[in-house]
Amino acid sequence: MGNFGDHQLGIYLQGMLQGTRPEITTDLARLESQAAGKLSAEAMGYIVPSAGSGATARANLVAFDRWRLVPRMLRAAPSATCPAPSSVRRCRRRS
Structure with missing residues (x-):
């Protein structure tokens, strides 16, 4: 199979x-x-991401949603909400 983008197109x-x-x-x-x-x-038991009510999967999604990937080209940009020096930062969500 070629590029998935070609399949999607x-x-x-x-x-x-x-x-x-x-x-x-x-x-x-x-x-x-x-x-x-x-x-x-x-x-199905192997590929479905959670069991039971799915509460753990939902909690994981909520927790992961608090993290953002910051492109390297923007690393030097000043930010009052994300002072950490890493590329993956835990930031306050902007309203």
């Missing part, structure tokens, strides 16, 4: 020029339900 072009939709959804919220219809329970 192909999906868009087929939709725009030919009016066709991909066989597998590009909606990530629906992708899990489509996969559940095709895969075994063991396979």
Whole structure:
């Protein structure tokens, strides 16, 4: 398989020029339900990111959302909210 960007572009072009939709959804919220219809329970248990109610996965997303990646080209830019010298900084969210 070539560059994934080419695959993605192909999906868009087929939709725009030919009016066709991909066989597998590009909606990530629906992708899990489509996969559940095709895969075994063991396979789903391996790829689904959380078990039970999913509370741990949601807590991890909330915690990770507090972190931001700062491009290196902006490292020298002054910032009152992110004084740390690293490329990955824990910052206060701007309103």
